[in-house]
Amino acid sequence: MILKMSWRNIWRSPLRSLVVMGAITIGTWAIIFLMSFSFGMVKSYVNNAIRMETSHIQIHTPAFKEDREVGNLLPEAESKLATIKSSAEVEAATVRTILNAMLVAPKGTRGVIARGIDENEEIKVTEIDQQIVEGSYFGKGKNQVLMGKSLAEKLGLKIRKKVVLQFQNLDGEITAGAFRIVGLIDSGNKMRDDGSVFVRRGDLNRLIGSEKAGHEIAIFLKDAEQIQAKTAALKTDYSNDLIESYTEISPDIKLYETQIGTSFAVFVGIFMLALIFGIINTMLMAVLERTRELGMLMSVGMNKGRVFGMIVLETLMLGLVAAITGMILGWITIQYFSGSGIDLSSFSAGLKQFGMSTIIYPALDGAYYLQLTISIIITTLLASLYPAYKAIKLRPVEAVRKI
Amino acid sequence: MKVIEAKGIEKIYNPNKIPVHALKGVDLEIEQGEFTAIVGPSGSGKTTLLNIIGGLDRPSEGSIEVGGKDISALSDNQLIDFRKDNIGFVFQAYNLIPVLTAKENIEFVMLLQNRSEAERNQRTNELLKAVGLEDKIDKRPSELSGGQQQRVAVARALASKPTFVLADEPTANLDSESTSNLLDIMAKLNQEENMTFVFSTHDQRVIDRAHRIVTLVDGKIDTDVRR
Structure with missing residues (x-):
């Protein structure tokens, strides 16, 4: 009966209740959508970083991490690779030769990282072939290079043009090789496209003087x-090498991933603060309007605990119905955009600068719905305490006579 | 058998500011089955006395026993429980729960008493029949006339099988026909169930039907007449 009374009491002032419920619904929807959008952006950034830059795990020598010297080679790189590739958890793995190089073009020079890759293995790890927007992936012939489209434009280069890559060999001497541009890349990460070039590992190794490097x-x-x-497991197997997961390689990814949880807490905190005052105001009005009725209830034998419970229940139902509606609307919005994504092409320049895709796919983990629900329940309960306290503080003898 | 026994009841409002002496040593005994009207001019202390008898207020001095139990010593929560099981209230402004139907309003106190559903249904139907509102069972207060609402209030007051019913100016907002109907119902319940009724009233129609008339003047019993 108290449940029934509480529910019906909500609808005694439908407009007032609907205004509060509308505010909670819109707030909940906004948090869910905003967070799913933020998660989508972070996911896009992390996926791009993993696919384009870090992969899941990398192995180097500790010295290479300190100093990208040509001589800091990974010992027995190819035999280690063969062992790793045979592991059941591994989808793909590849060896790279990485050098700090100077790219010399007719219209200028640039410091770049020259990445020597195994053309067939690399595409299983980084999907670099799918980022080619002009030209093609490596074909027949030696000394071919893939470079960022943006870098090529800065240096006035086109497909088929030649550039020279200059770097130090294993003997510590400066060496160079002429490479023909076969493909231009747009990875979506402008910083990376401007700072790296890709050549065959065999070509680079030949120039530095070690086929197996x-x-x-x-x-x-x-x-x-x-x-x-x-x-x-790899740290145990290769204790002399530096084994790092993507979060260790790029702490900024870890920061993004943890920051999103903090952002969620801040958004929820601000929303709950606004919510608590809105609910207190509404429920206080509801209690003060019903002074005589509450006095009558206590007169006929409804004890203070039950009166308190009725007001709390009323508040809880008001908040939960609205919050659940907001969550359903949020979920529907996410489902709608999760297929096609949200097209942010008009901000593509800025997004690419930060390594994000121009299409964001909103997504929100189920745990966040639960967290939001718990937050709303706690907030609503807190907001109900003062109006419920006011209700039980009424003296029946005075309350029943109140006009 | 004494249902109510008030001894030396005094009530002073605002004792520390401007004291108002509402009751000045009232002694009153009410027997089982009496149909008593407490009358008097405005400010004579009728409502104060009713509130004290009903356990809604406490006397400044004196004691009040209901069914042999001293209620002036009970805590707030004990008083609420006591009222639930022993006293039926009928208010001037009906004070039904607007979101509940006639049936639910009558059932309400029985639910607080944790009565079984079968018992609640049986008692509710009996009472609705007694007040002539069997056809209004599912109507909410806003769909009932003033007289009908007050009849539901009487049924609600009786639902808990109280020791007595207190009615504070129950006919003040009713027309003649509704007043007559309501008094007929209460008189019938008084006779058939030996239910004790105590009214405060200005209404001559109520006074005419009462078996005992207690007149208060300036916080004291002026006359106490049994008919």
Whole structure:
């Protein structure tokens, strides 16, 4: 009966209740959508970073991490690669030779990172072939280079043009090679496109003087959930090498991932603060309007605990109905955009600068719906305490006579 | 058998500011089955006395026993429980719960008493029949006339099978026909169920039907007449 009374009491002032419920619904929807959008952006950034830059796990020598010297080679890189590739958790793995180089073009020079890659293995790890917007992936012939489209434009270069890459060889002497541009890349990350070029590892190794040289093994796992376990296992297997997961390689990714949780807490906190005052105001009005009725209820034998409970229940129902409506609307919005994504092409320049895709796919983990629900329940309960306290403080003898 | 026994009841409002002496040593005994009207001019202390008898207010001095139990010593929560099981209230402004139907309003106190559903249904139907509102069972207060609402209020007051019913000016907002109907119902319940009724009233129609008339003047019992 108290449940029934509480529910019906909400609808005694439908307009007032609907205004509060509308505010909670819109607020909940906004938080869910905003957070799913933020998660989508972070996911896009993290996925891009993993696919384009870090992969899931990388192996180097500790010295290479300190100083990208040509001589800091990973010992027995190819035999390690073969062992790693045979592991069940590994989707793909590849060895890279990485050099600090000077790119010399007719219209200028640029400091770049020259990445020597195994053309067939690399595309299983980084999908670099799918980022080519002009020209093609490596074909027949030696000394071919893929470079960022933006870098090529800055240096006035086109497909088929030649550039010279200058770097130090293993003997510590400066060496150089002429490379023909076969493909231009647009990875979506302008900083990366401007700072790296890709050549065949064999071509680079020949120039530095070691066919088997490699500085880095990049590993892509079948299941991202296995990253921590696999990293730990590799650390045991190759204790002399530096084994790092993507969050260790790029702390900014970890920061993004943790920051989003903090952002969620801040958004929810601000929303709950606004919510608490809105609910207190509404419920206080509801209590003061019903002074005589509450006095009558206590006169006929409804004890203070039950009166308190009725007001709390009323507030809780008001908040929860609105919050659940907001969540359903938020979920529907996410479902709608999760297929086609939200096209932010008009901001593509800025997004690419930060390594994000121009289409964002909103997504929100189920745990956040639960967190939001718990937050709303707690807030609503807190907001109900003062009006409920006011209700039980009424003296029946005075309240029943109140006009 | 004494249902109510008030001894030396005094009530002073605002004792520390401007004291108002509402009751000045009232002694009153009411027997089971009496149909008593407490009358008097405005400010004579009728409502104060009713509130004290009903456990809604406490006397400044004196004691009040209901069914042999001293209620002036009970805590607030004990008083609420006591009222639930022993006293039926009928208010001047009906004070039904607007969001509940006639049936639910009558059932309400029985739910607070944790009575079984079967018992609640049986008692509610009996009472609705007794007040002549069987056809209004699912109507909310806003769909009932003033007289009908007050009849529901009487049924609600009786639902808990109280020791007595207190009615504070129950006919003040009713027309003649509704007043007559209501008094007929209460008189019938008084006779058939030996229910004790105590009214405060200005209404001559109520006074004419009462078996005992207690007149208060300036916070004291002036006359106490049984008919």
